Amino acid sequence: MAVNMREKKASLAPGEIVPLSYDEAFKLMFANKRHMRILTMLLSKILKIPYETLSKSKIQLEPLTNQNLTLGEKKTECDIAVSIKKDKIITDKIMLEVNIRSSAFQTIIDRDSFYFSDMIANAFPESEGYSNLPNNLLVNFNNFSLNKRGLIFDEYMYRNIYGDVLTEKSRILNIDIAKCYQLWYNKGIKEENIDNYSKDLTLISAALSMDKKKDFMRCMNKVEMSPEIRREMEGVLDNMCRDQKLVSRYYNREEEERRIQEGIYKEIDQNATSRTKKEIVIKLYNQKKLSLEEIADVNSLTSSEVEKIINNYLAQKESDTE
Numbered sequence: 001m002a003v004n005m006r007e008k009k010a011s012l013a014p015g016e017i018v019p020l021s022y023d024e025a026f027k028l029m030f031a032n033k034r035h036m037r038i039l040t041m042l043l044s045k046i047l048k049i050p051y052e053t054l055s056k057s058k059i060q061l062e063p064l065t066n067q068n069l070t071l072g073e074k075k076t077e078c079d080i081a082v083s084i085k086k087d088k089i090i091t092d093k094i095m096l097e098v099n100i101r102s103s104a105f106q107t108i109i110d111r112d113s114f115y116f117s118d119m120i121a122n123a124f125p126e127s128e129g130y131s132n133l134p135n136n137l138l139v140n141f142n143n144f145s146l147n148k149r150g151l152i153f154d155e156y157m158y159r160n161i162y163g164d165v166l167t168e169k170s171r172i173l174n175i176d177i178a179k180c181y182q183l184w185y186n187k188g189i190k191e192e193n194i195d196n197y198s199k200d201l202t203l204i205s206a207a208l209s210m211d212k213k214k215d216f217m218r219c220m221n222k223v224e225m226s227p228e229i230r231r232e233m234e235g236v237l238d239n240m241c242r243d244q245k246l247v248s249r250y251y252n253r254e255e256e257e258r259r260i261q262e263g264i265y266k267e268i269d270q271n272a273t274s275r276t277k278k279e280i281v282i283k284l285y286n287q288k289k290l291s292l293e294e295i296a297d298v299n300s301l302t303s304s305e306v307e308k309i310i311n312n313y314l315a316q317k318e319s320d321t322e
Contacts, residue, residue, distance in 0.1 A: 180205040
């Protein structure tokens with residue numbers, strides 16, 4: 001009998017781990033409410049703020065989707081969303097994303113623009129002046145590069161055509177985790193002309209791709225952090241690797257992604273069909289040649305559904321003429 005290799009690989013071998021480049025594992029490590037010190041440590045490296053200083057601020061996990069949506073409006077669904085408050089005022093809003101799917105390369109720029117616009121506007125108090133707009137930072141951990149310069153850290157801001165920075169309140173940081181891993185593997189991180197924060201962030205980014213615990217811990221042991229936080233990270237990692245449901249989802253992630261994509265396409269088709277039927281109903285109604293029952297039969301709808309479409313159409317038409 002043929003053996004399904006995906007079913008055979010249903011558990012981790014000794015010493016194996018679920019890589020943190022798997023978005024669910026990434027969130028369990030860095031968006032764990034019971035271990036906020038791990039997230040604070042990561043943010044301190046990204047923002048280049050000492051951990052002791054940053055830990056005095058209020059770091060809060062935010063909803064992962066945009067709020068106050070209207071029906072049919074597209075959602076943002078980031079991996080981790082964070083706000084940093086000082087003296088009850090939000091000073092920074094940060095989104096963290098892991099992108100290792102092959103399709104991510106094709107869509108990341110447009111998606112970033114969409115996510116970023118929502119992050120800037122979402123939950124900004126009506127009473128606040130624009131000068132109090134928080135710093136907004138979107139960080140992508142990618143297994144590909146968007147630039148041709150071979151950069152590990154590729155940062156974008158609003159600039160004019162001469163390269164002058166318009167504002168530093170809006171930034172997108174792309175980190176090439178594949179290059180970080182290569183540097184770590186070839187022992188080349190020390191040779192990089194970067195500050196200690198960037199060296200630590202390079203090590204953390206390299207560790208995201210690792211599927212062996214000994215490599216992960218050897219890499220993380222070189223990151224400047226307290227022994228307590230390092231032990232917390234190891235504990236979270238061990239708990240994840242004991243979670244058979246998580247391990248199973250990791251090994252079946254390609255199948256899950258396929259189902260998600262099929263669901264998206266199905267939803268698009270359903271929405272398109274719904275819009276087409278609505279347009280046909282309104283067109284037939286305006287021609288005044290068929291009864292409501294006949295219009296319903298043509299579109300495979302009930303009479304009440306047709307009546308609702310027409311009433312909404314008439315209400316909108318009346319509103320437009322006012």
